[in-house]
Amino acid sequence: MKLIISFLFTLSILASAPSEKEIKFASNVSPYIKDLILELYLNSKITQEEVVILGENLLAPIDNDFIELSIMDTVLKTKTTKEYKHIDISQGLFNELEKEVLKLNQEMYFSKRIAKKILKDLGELLTNQTLREYNAYIKSTDRNKKASKELSQFMNRISYLQFWIQTLRKPAATRKQTLLDTNLEVFNVVNRNLQVASRTGNQNTKGQYISINDIDLIKARRAVDKLFFDTTPQKDPDYQAPEELPDPVDSW
Secondary structure, three states, rough: HHHHHHHHHHHHHHHHOHHHEEEEEOOOOHHHHHHHHHHHHHHOOOOOHHHHHHHOEEEOOOOOHHHHHHHHHHHHHHHHOOOOOOOOHHHHHHHHHHHHHHOOOOOOOHHHHHHHHHHHHHHHHHHHOHHHHHHHHHHHHOOOOOOOHHHHHHHHHHHHHHHHHHHHHHOOHHHHHHHHHHHHHHHHHHHHHHHHHHHHOOHHEEEOOOEEEHHHHHHHHHHHHHHHHOOOOOOOOOOOOOOOOOOOOOOO
8 A cells, every 4th residue: 555655646746737848939939929828838728739830830030020919919809899888997997907917826927918018008098188088978978979089099999908907807716717718819819820921931931939848758747647647546436335434443
C-alpha cells in the first residue's frame, strides 16, 4: 500500500498544468497576440496545436499594426449589442471598474490589457464636453428629439464599451468564464484573418515567431496526467455500505 501511495504521489508531482514556459515568442511579437495566446492556453481554452497553427500564419516581416488592429476591431465588434442601454458615465463607475480590474487573476493577461483600455476610454468620456449633453438627453422625456452629430458619436462609443463594462461588473467566476469565451472568439477571428493574409502572401516569407518548447517533454507530462487520472479508483456501483461497523480490537 505504501508503494502505491508513494507512486501516486510521485505522479502528482510530475503531472503539470499548462505553463507559460512552454510557449516561446520572438521578441518582436505583438504583446496583444502574446497575451491573448497565453491567457487562453494557461486556462486550457486552446491547445498547443492551435498555438502552432497561428504561429505558422505569421509572415515575415511581422505586421504588428495589422495584428493589433485586427484584435481591437474584433474586441469591440464581437459583442456589440444593437440595443442601446443607458450607462451612467460617472467617476463612481470608473472607480468601481478600476477596482474590479485589479481583481482579475494573474493569468488573465489579455483581459487585463483590454480592461485597462476600456478604463482609458471611459476616462476620456468623463472629460468629454458632450457628457453634459448626453446626460440631458437621457433624462429628457422627449424621445422624438434628434441627437446631434457629436452626441450620436458619443453614444456610439458607449455602445462599444457596454459589453465590457457589464462583464467587468459581474461576479468573479461568471466574469472570468465570460472573458475567456469572448477572447476565444477573438482568437478564432484573428487566426482566420491571419490565414487569409498568409494565403495571399509569399509562402517563403513565413517566420518562426511562436514555437513550443520541449514539446516531447510536454507530451510526456500530459501522458502522466492521464495515467494519474486513469489510476484513480472508481466507486463500485454495486457497493453497499454496512449498516454497522465492527468493534475495534486492541491488535488492530
